[in-house]
Amino acid sequence: MDLIEIFQQVINGLSRGAIYALIAVGFAIIVNVLKFSNFAHGGVLGISAYAGYLASSQFNLSFIPVVLIGMVTGAIVAVLVEFIAFRWIRMQKGQLVYFFVTSVTMLMLLEQILVIRFGSFFDTYPYDLIKVKFINIGELSISVTYLISLAVTIVAFGLLIYVFKKTKIGIAIRAASNDMTTTSLMGINTGMVIIAAFVVSGMMGGISGVLFGISTSLSPQIGQVVVKGFIASVLGGLGSLTGVAVAAVALGLIEVFLVSTIGSGYSPVVIFALMIAFLLLRPQGFAGVSFTDKA
Amino acid sequence: MKKLSILIIFVMISALLLSACAEKEPEVVQEETETEDVVAEKEPEVIKIGNLQDESGPMAALSGAVTLAAEMRIEEVNAAGGINGRMLELITHDTRGDVNEAINALTRMVVQDDVQVVLGPPVSNIGIAIAPISEELQVPIVGLFMEDRCTIREPGTPWSYMFLAQNSASRQGESIAAYAVQELGLTKFATLVNTANSYSVGLAEPFKALVRANGGEVVAEETYNWEDKDFRAQLTNIKGTDAEALFFPGYPPEIPLILAQAYELGLDVVMLGNNSVAPTGFAPTTDPAATANTFYPYGIDSSDPSVSDWAAKYEARWETKPLAQSFSGDDAIGIILQAIEACGDDVTSACITEKLNTMGEFEGLQGTFALDPTTHQPIGLPMAIFTITDGAPVFLEWYTPDGPVN
Numbered sequence: 215m216d217l218i219e220i221f222q223q224v225i226n227g228l229s230r231g232a233i234y235a236l237i238a239v240g241f242a243i244i245v246n247v248l249k250f251s252n253f254a255h256g257g258v259l260g261i262s263a264y265a266g267y268l269a270s271s272q273f274n275l276s277f278i279p280v281v282l283i284g285m286v287t288g289a290i291v292a293v294l295v296e297f298i299a300f301r302w303i304r305m306q307k308g309q310l311v312y313f314f315v316t317s318v319t320m321l322m323l324l325e326q327i328l329v330i331r332f333g334s335f336f337d338t339y340p341y342d343l344i345k346v347k348f349i350n351i352g353e354l355s356i357s358v359t360y361l362i363s364l365a366v367t368i369v370a371f372g373l374l375i376y377v378f379k380k381t382k383i384g385i386a387i388r389a390a391s392n393d394m395t396t397t398s399l400m401g402i403n404t405g406m407v408i409i410a411a412f413v414v415s416g417m418m419g420g421i422s423g424v425l426f427g428i429s430t431s432l433s434p435q436i437g438q439v440v441v442k443g444f445i446a447s448v449l450g451g452l453g454s455l456t457g458v459a460v461a462a463v464a465l466g467l468i469e470v471f472l473v474s475t476i477g478s479g480y481s482p483v484v485i486f487a488l489m490i491a492f493l494l495l496r497p498q499g500f501a502g503v504s505f506t507d508k509a
Numbered sequence: 510m511k512k513l514s515i516l517i518i519f520v521m522i523s524a525l526l527l528s529a530c531a532e533k534e535p536e537v538v539q540e541e542t543e544t545e546d547v548v549a550e551k552e553p554e555v556i557k558i559g560n561l562q563d564e565s566g567p568m569a570a571l572s573g574a575v576t577l578a579a580e581m582r583i584e585e586v587n588a589a590g591g592i593n594g595r596m597l598e599l600i601t602h603d604t605r606g607d608v609n610e611a612i613n614a615l616t617r618m619v620v621q622d623d624v625q626v627v628l629g630p631p632v633s634n635i636g637i638a639i640a641p642i643s644e645e646l647q648v649p650i651v652g653l654f655m656e657d658r659c660t661i662r663e664p665g666t667p668w669s670y671m672f673l674a675q676n677s678a679s680r681q682g683e684s685i686a687a688y689a690v691q692e693l694g695l696t697k698f699a700t701l702v703n704t705a706n707s708y709s710v711g712l713a714e715p716f717k718a719l720v721r722a723n724g725g726e727v728v729a730e731e732t733y734n735w736e737d738k739d740f741r742a743q744l745t746n747i748k749g750t751d752a753e754a755l756f757f758p759g760y761p762p763e764i765p766l767i768l769a770q771a772y773e774l775g776l777d778v779v780m781l782g783n784n785s786v787a788p789t790g791f792a793p794t795t796d797p798a799a800t801a802n803t804f805y806p807y808g809i810d811s812s813d814p815s816v817s818d819w820a821a822k823y824e825a826r827w828e829t830k831p832l833a834q835s836f837s838g839d840d841a842i843g844i845i846l847q848a849i850e851a852c853g854d855d856v857t858s859a860c861i862t863e864k865l866n867t868m869g870e871f872e873g874l875q876g877t878f879a880l881d882p883t884t885h886q887p888i889g890l891p892m893a894i895f896t897i898t899d900g901a902p903v904f905l906e907w908y909t910p911d912g913p914v915n
Contacts, residue, residue: 219749222774226741335570336762341769341796348773355775357741430738431766433567438736473742478733479704 218353223470229360231466232367233426234442238462239374239455240288240418241443246391246455247411248304250313251444254295255419256437257324262288262416263423263436264328270343277343281366281424288420292412295320304408321437328434337432344428363425370421371459374414378455383410445489451499461499553595556849556856558583558842559624560599561615561639561650563632566606567762571631571785575653575838576601577827579628582842592850600624608638615639619646626845626861628652629671631834633659633678633708636671643670649848649862651841653834655681656711660885667885670858672865674841675808675875677886678711678783682758683910684892685781685806686719689754691912692894693804695779699729699752701743701767703759706735712758712783719910728752733763740770747776754779761785765795772799784808784833787895787902797900806892808875809836810904816874840873844880847871 237259244252265287266280275283299316346358378384383406389397390407398404426439446465450458468488472481560579562572576599583597591597600622602614611630618624627643629636629652636654640662643650649670652659655678660671676684689695698720703709717727729750731743744767747755755778757767764786771780782805809816816836823831848864849856870879878887891907891914907914 216749219745222745222748223742226739226745229741230739329565333569334565334567336567338765338795341799347769347796347798348775350775355773357770357773359773431762433762470742474746477731478737478743482734 222354223474224467225354225356225360227467227470228463229357229364229429229466230470231463232360232364233422233429234446234466235459235462236367236370236418236422236425237440237443238446238450238458239371240415240422241440242447242450242455242458243387243411243415243418245447247387247394247408248300248313250310250317251447252313252317252415253440253444254299254317254320254324255292255415255443256440257321258288258291258295258416258419258437259423259426259440260328260434260437261291261324261423262420263427263432264332264337265420266424267337267339267427267432270340271337274340277362280339280343281421284420284424285417286420288416288418288423289413290416291324292416292419293409295324296409296412321440325434325437332432332434334434339428339432357429359425359429363429366421366425370418374418374455377414383407387411387414445485449489449492449499454499457499555596555598556592557598557600557622557624558845559615559618559622559627559648560601561604561611561618561627561635561652562601562630563606563635564601564603566604568606568630568632568760570761571832571834572604574832574834575628575631575841577829578823578831578835578838579842581823581826582839582846586846592846593853595856597846599628604630604632604635606632606635608635611635611639612642615642615648615650616646619648624648625856625858626651626849628838628842628845629654631655631837633711634706636660637707640668640671643668646670647862648858649865651845651865653837653841654708656707657884658707658711665883667883670862671885672844672880673884673886674844674873675837675887676806676890676892677884678708678758679715680886680890680910681783681806681892682712682714682716682756683719684908685756685783685804685894686716687723687910687912688804688806688894688908689756689779689781690720690723690725692906692908693754693779695753696725697728697751697753698725698781699731699747699750699755699778700727701731701733701740701747701755701757701759703734703763704732706760708760709758713756716756716758737763738766740767741774744771744774744776747778748774752778754781756781758783759785765799768799768803769796772796778802779804781805786897787833795900797897800897800900803897804905805895806908807895807902808833808890808893810893810907811902812904819874836874840871840875843873844868844871 241255262284266284269275269283270280299320303312344359348355348357378388386402386407387410390404394404446462447458450461472484560576562576563569579599583599587596600618602618604611604614627648627650629650631653633654633656636659640659651672651674653675657677657679660667660673662668700713702713720727729747729752731746780803784807786805787807820831823835848861851864852860866882868880870877876890878890881888891909894905894908895902896905
């Protein structure tokens with residue numbers, strides 16, 4: 215493998231990792247606030263990806279409106295999921311395992327809705343949604359789709375950091391993720407905080423769904439890529455969205471290098487083995503605190 | 510807590526119900542044209558033909574094309590009075606693309622529905638799985654499962670009840686390899702294969718063997734799995750070699766992605782595909798620029814008037830364009846009907862199997878061919894080699910592993 219090839223694989227890995235980061239951060243927001251792994255996030259991602267697909271293929275909208283539609287759809291579906299599936303369990307102070315089981319069920323339900331509407335075959339975004347496909351820098355070829363994904367990821371992540379650090383609702387979400395009861399005693403409406411968390415998470419899921427759909431293809435099972443978000447959130451650790459994002463990018467890079475060296479057959483085996491080994495050595499993840507509360 | 514449990518059960522039941530709604534009806538029964546007032550005992554018994562297809566799984570589009578072709582053929586035959594005065598009934602069971610589901614469905618249609626012959630799916634993984642089951646059930650299956658293991662038990666001995674109605678994967682792989690070596694003058698190849706798909710592997714191995722036998726070289730062998738959608742790591746590896754061509758046998762969901770990603774990476778090699786390129790390679794959502802310099806083998810020459818007439822009829826009937834599996838599906842059901850007709854009044858699995866084993870020439874959309882009794886595969890069918898120009902398929906010539914057909 216020469217230097218150019220290594221650079222090309224790094225670009226491939228970063229591009230893949232950028233989308234994983236969007237998925238993982240959206241996933242981790244709910245993990246942080248409600249302390250359970252919300253696999254319904256995959257369903258939100260899937261519905262948003264198809265919403266963007268309809269916007270582009272039926273209404274010929276351009277890239278930015280398509281991403282915005284995906285974002286808004288993600289936010290709406292995420293809040294609906296919260297109302298339909300999680301709110302009641304939360305009010306009943308149900309165990310974490312109920313949230314977990316319900317989130318998996320919601321993922322299946324949202325997938326089946328997509329099967330009913332779009333069938334089980336695959337679809338692709340219009341190829342001319344992004345006019346220029348790649349740019350060459352020397353011998354390197356960079357996919358514009360992934361470059362845009364990377365840029366959108368950076369912008370979305372920047373906005374997320376701003377919201378969490380500088381806005382009242384962001385600070386409230388962080389407070390709630392630290393200790394929901396104390397936050398409530400401080401007079402903060404935790405119900406609204408949770409909805410806000412689902413909105414932000416859904417928006418991230420919407421963007422990642424559209425970008426993942428554009429860079430690959432669409433099928434009702436597209437939401438199962440949320441597993442990458444789960445892995446990254448475990449590796450990144452609770453309490454640090456930056457840790458999760460770094461873990462997601464690292465995951466993308468590791469995957470690409472494993473596929474290019476040992477092949478796609480062994481790659482998932484090594485990834486999961488690395489995950490287990492990592493958790494044995496550093497159970498709190500890259501940058502987080504204990505993960506023992508995670509369902 | 511009780512209410513909570515009820516809520517969870519409600520959500521799960523909703524998911525299951527929606528899941529059930531998503532599935533197509535397990536049985537699609539071809540309506541007969543006879544009116545109900547015809548007394549049953551006066552009417553000759555209908556001939557039941559099983560149709561084992563992926564109606565709701567990942568290969569639904571291809572399997573669906575087989576079903577539509579079969580339904581159209583049966584409608585025509587029934588409208589003309591049936592076979593030997595008996596109406597035909599197509600009984601479709603959904604495999605959902607799952608091997609276990611396919612085995613259960615096959616057993617159900619034979620044991621419960623009492624079908625005497627089965628139209629099989631265009632999915633090799635399922636073909637391999639049902640081959641030993643067909644021995645147990647002693648029911649002939651004529652299908653489009655192209656991998657050799659679907660029809661050949663061991664060299665020289667076929668599975669007794671498995672019959673292939675189009676060229677095998679090995680013949681397809683060898684034909685495109687021969688074309689690439691002999692007509693395009695290529696010597697260095699890379700392969701990108703789905704190792705979990707027996708069809709993909711079944712195309713790649715004969716391809717590589719023929720390339721090597723002709724003095725060519727396979728300089729890179731990359732692999733992927735079902736769930737993969739990003740092939741850039743493998744394609745970058747291939748770009749780093751001196752390969753002149755990439756052979757990427759696979760199913761429709763992967764093919765446009767491989768073409769598009771190879772194009773985006775600037776992988777400037779000849780792209781060699783399989784017959785699944787056809788429904789996707791020039792699909793409206795694939796960039797025509799990404800399909801330039803692509804060659805693939807196909808079962809029919811779509812510019813042939815008899816084929817294009819049939820295609821027009823199909824499109825008028827179903828309001829959708831035929832896929833490769835539509836044409837070969839029509840041939841598969843045609844072979845079944847020819848065997849049924851030859852059986853006369855003795856329409857049993859045993860008789861149909863015997864007639865398939867001793868079948869003479871069959872004149873179908875793919876050409877005129879017989880089935881080899883040692884392989885249960887078509888004898889002598891050439892492959893139509895196509896390229897894609899400005900997003901549209903262009904027929905080049907008929908080819909076999911031995912060279913061009915004049």
